[in-house]
Amino acid sequence: METNLRTTKEISELLNVSEETVRRWIRNGDLDAHLDGKSYLVEEGTLKKFIQERAKVPGTTISKMAPLMGGALTAIIPHLGEILTRARAVAKSKSNGETLPEKLQEGTIDLKDIEVYIDALQRKKKKIELEYQMKLLEIEDEIAGFMVLKDKIENGEDNS
Template sequence: MDILTTKEIAEKLNVNEETVRRWIRDGKLDAEDLGKGYGYRVSSKELERFLTEHKGWTRAVSSAITGTTMGAAVGSLIPGVGTLLGSALGLAVGSLFEKTMVFLNDDKLDPKNVEKMRFELVVKKLSLEKEILELEAKISSHQHELTLLKHELKTINELLPVVENKLQK
C-alpha cells in the first residue's frame, strides 16, 4: 500500500496543496497527521475511495495519466522530440482535460465561467497548434541535417578504403 503526501496528491490531481489539506480538515479525505513539520499522509486506498466518491476527479485523473503515457509514446516515435518532451506534452493535455472534466461535472455552471473555459480551451488549442508547427519545422530541419550527415559518412566510407590502399603501396 502506497502512502502519499499532500504535495503528491496535489500534483496528481492538479490542485493546490492547500486544497488537499482542506479536504482532510473537512473530513472528506482521511489522513494521518504526522505532526508539525511532517504534514499529512494519505493511503493510496483512501485516495482511491475519495476519487470514487468524486467521479469527475476519477475520470480526469485517469485521462491525465493516459495523456502523459500517450504523450511519451508518441514523443518516442518522433525524431527530435523524445519521451520526456512527449510526456510533458501529454501531461499538459491530460491536465487541461482534467480541469475541463472537473469543471463540467460542476452542477452549478455559471455562463460566465463556461465562456471563460471556452476561451481558455481556444487559447490552449491555438498554443498547441503553434507548438506543433514549431516541432514539425524542427523535425524537418533535423531530418535535413541527418541526410547531410549520412551523405558525409557515405563519402568517408568510400574514401577510407582508397586511402588505406594508398598506405599499403
C-alpha cells in the first residue's frame, strides 16, 4: 500500500471542486478511498488513475480542465502536500498584512516564497482560464439552442 495519502480537502483544492463532490465520488464508488475515523484518505496512485480516467469522459470537470493542464495535473499529485503547505504559508503571510512585493522590498523574502507566489498566481490564472472556457461553453450551448429554434421558425414548424 502506498504511504502517500491525500485528504478530500487536498483533492478538492487540486481539482477545483468542492469537498462534497470528492466525497460523492467516493460514496458512489468512482474514487476508491480508505475511511480514517470520519475522514476519507485516497492513495496517490488511485487518485492519478481516477484523474486519467475522468479526463477521458466528456463533460466532466476534469475532462474540461485536462486540455488546459496538459499532463501537469497528475504530475503535481506527489507534490500536493508541499504545494498546499506553501500556498497556505503565503496566504497566512498575506493575512498578516505583508504582501510578497513588500517582503521583497524589505529583503525578508526567500526564493521559496517567490516560487510559491508564482505557483499561486499560475493556479489563479488556470482557474480564470477554466472559468472563461466554461462561460464560452455555456454561451455556445445557448447559441445552439437558438439556432435550432431559428431553423424551426424558418421552416414553418410549430415551436411548441
